[in-house]
Amino acid sequence: MDSRFTEYADLIIRVGVNLRPGQTLVLSCPVECADIAHVLTEKAYDAGAREVVLRWNDEVITRMKYLRAEDSVFDEFPKWLETLFYEYADRGAALLTIYAEDPELLRGVDPGRIQRWGRASGQKLKAYQERQMANEFQWNVVSVPTKKWARSVFPSVSEAEAVEKLWDAIYHALDLRESGTVDAWREKIKLLGSRAQKLTDYNFQKLIYQNSLGTELTIELPENHKWVGVGEQAKNGAVFAANLPSEEVFTVPKRIGVNGAAVSSKPLALNGTLVRDIRMRFEGGKIVDAFASEGLETLLKSLDLDEGSRYLGEVALVPYHSPISLMNLVFNNTLFDENASCHLAYGSAYPCFKDEPSREEMLARGMNDSMNHIDFMVGTEDLSITGVTQDGRTVPVFANGDFAF
C-alpha cells in the first residue's frame, strides 16, 4: 500500500467522518479492499471509536445474484439488512462508504431486476435515507481503486498498472500531500462554504443554463433555499464532509419549476451500467423525454422507479477548471466525475433551507421526494448560467464553464 494512504486514511476519519470519541462507525467496504478497511478501522479506534462495524460487499457475488437468483429475491429486502441500517442510525453511528464500483458490473443483467431491487430496498430504507440526507449523523463517501474499476478507467494497460494509475489519480484529485492534507482540506471546505454563502445571499428566483451541447434549462429555486458545500454539521455537532473529494456547492431545486433540455457531458455509472449521452427534456419539472446513446433501458428503469424519480432533487455548481476537471480524466465514478462538472440529480433532494422548516413544509415549498438520488453531469467548457433575482435582475453565475464572480 502506498505510504500516502496513511495520510488519506487520516483525512477520511478526521475530516470526512470527523468521528467523535465513543461513536460507532459503520464501514461499508468491498472485500477486495480488506487492507484498506484495516487501516481505516485502526484510525477509527485511534479517534476513540466505540466499535467499528464492517458491512462487506463483493461484486462477484452481487453479479451472480442478479444473474442467477430466483426472481422473487428482488422484491424482498431482507429484514436483517433493514434492521442494520436503522439500528446504527438510532445509535447515532457514523457511516463510511468505500464506493469503488465496477461501472459495468451489471452489464447484461435484466434492468427489471435492478429496478425491482431498487424499489424493494428504497421502500424499506426511505426513512433512513431521509435521516442521512438531513445529516442526522455523519456520513462520508470515498473511493479506493478496485481492479475492475481501474481497468474501466485505464483499459489499455495491465490490471496492476491500472490500479497504480488510479491510485495516483485519486491522490491527485484529493491533492494529497506528504503532510498537511487535513489542514488544506479544512481550508477548502471553508472556501466552499463562503462560495455557498454568496449564492445563498443572492437568493435567486431561478437559474438559466445554456451551452453548446444542447443544455437549455431553467431551474426555479424554492423560497428560503440555501446553498451548501461539504462541511455540514451533524446532529451531534460534528462538522463532516459527506464526499471526499468535493468541489461542489449545491442546493434544492423547485420540483415543478424546471423546464427545457439537459444534456450530459460525461458518462454516468448507473446501477452497474454506463449510460452515455443522456438527453432529457423537462416540462413543469417533469422529465418527459429521456434518451441515451448507451444504457437507455437502465436509465428509463431508474427514471420509473417512483414518481419522484422524474423530477430534479439537486442542482450543483462546479467550475470547469476545478482541480479534478483539469485532470481531463473520466473516472466512471460519480464521486469524482460529479466533482469535475456542474451536475444535477434526479430524485430526492437534500433539505437545503435557511430556516429549517419541517419536512412537510419543505415538500410544500417544492422540494422533491423520491427513493432515488442520481447525479448526472452537465458542465462543459462553455456552460453559462444566469441567475435571476427575486426582483428580476440577471446576474451572471457561470461564464465559460466557471464561476463568473
Next chain:
Amino acid sequence: MDSRFTEYADLIIRVGVNLRPGQTLVLSCPVECADIAHVLTEKAYDAGAREVVLRWNDEVITRMKYLRAEDSVFDEFPKWLETLFYEYADRGAALLTIYAEDPELLRGVDPGRIQRWGRASGQKLKAYQERQMANEFQWNVVSVPTKKWARSVFPSVSEAEAVEKLWDAIYHALDLRESGTVDAWREKIKLLGSRAQKLTDYNFQKLIYQNSLGTELTIELPENHKWVGVGEQAKNGAVFAANLPSEEVFTVPKRIGVNGAAVSSKPLALNGTLVRDIRMRFEGGKIVDAFASEGLETLLKSLDLDEGSRYLGEVALVPYHSPISLMNLVFNNTLFDENASCHLAYGSAYPCFKDEPSREEMLARGMNDSMNHIDFMVGTEDLSITGVTQDGRTVPVFANGDFAF
C-alpha cells in the same frame, strides 16, 4: 486455486449441504477466502439456490474489536445480527460455514471480554442453536486454508508454502480424488451410519474410558439414546453432512452421570487461544476441577459461561487409526482434530434419542443444556472403552485406541 477445489466444492454443496432447488444458502466466509466463496456460490446456484447470502468475516477486524472497542460492546449482541440468523432459519435456509480460524487470533485479549461476548451472543442465539442442533435445516462446516491458520500448523515454512501444505493436508484428510469423491463420501456416510446403529443396538447403560494419559472416566448414557454419524436428515427431507470431513459417531451423555478424570490428547483451539494439556475432574456430571498447561484462563472463562458449560453434551468415538489420525498432524482446528480422535464436548447436547421426545422430556432424561458446545480430544493409541449393557454385561467397545468390534 487447485483444480481439486472444484471437486471439493461439489462435495460441499451436494453432500455437505445437499442444497435443495429453491432453497436459500447462507454462506459464512472469511474475506480472505473470497475466491472460495465465489466457486461455492456458483455451485450453489448450479444446484438451484434461490439466493446465496454472504456473511463475511475478517479476523483482523475481529481482533481489533476485542483489543480496542469500548467495553459495553461485548455485552450487546446487535439486533440486526440476531435478525439475520432467525430470518433465514424461518425461511428454511441452509447454512454453510467456512471455519478457518487463526487458533491464536485472540492471544493477549482479555478473556473476560470473550466470555461476555459469548454470553451476549449465546443468550440471543440459543433458540437458533437449538434449532440447528435439531437439524431443522441443513448445516455444514468445512475448512479452507487461511494464511494465519496455515502458519500455525506449519510454522517452519513460508506463509505461501504453509498454505500449499495445508491445502494438501485438507485434500488428504477428505480423501479427495480426481473424480468419484461424492460417491466415496456417500459410502463413508453409510458406513458411519451402520457403525452408529450397532452402538445404538447395544443400548449401553454406560461407557468406561481408560488410557495411560490419565483418562479414567465413566459416562452414563440416557434412556433411549441413539448414536449417529454425519448423514442426518433435515426437516425438508434432505440428508446432509454437518461436518466434512467426519469420522465420528456420537451420542448424548447423561448430564449428571459422568465421574472421573479426562485428559486431552491434542491442543484445543478455543476462542482464538490454544489450550494445551487439559485435565478435568468430574463429580456427578460436573467438571469440578479443570487445569491446562496453556490457555487455562480461557478454558475457565469458557467453563463459566453458564451452568451447563460444566457438564458434558457429547460423547464421540473415532478410531485412533482413522485416515486423519494416521496423518499424524495436529491441525489446530477442531473440525480436523476431533475427527482424528475420540472426543467429548462440554455444553449443549445434540438431541440424539430414538423416540424423538419433546425437548422437555429430553432434558428430563438427562440431556445437558448450555449456550456452549466445545469439543475436546481424549483419544490415544491405548484408549480402551468398555460398554456396560442394561443387564450389567461388559462389552469391549474400544481396545488400543480402535473399535474392538
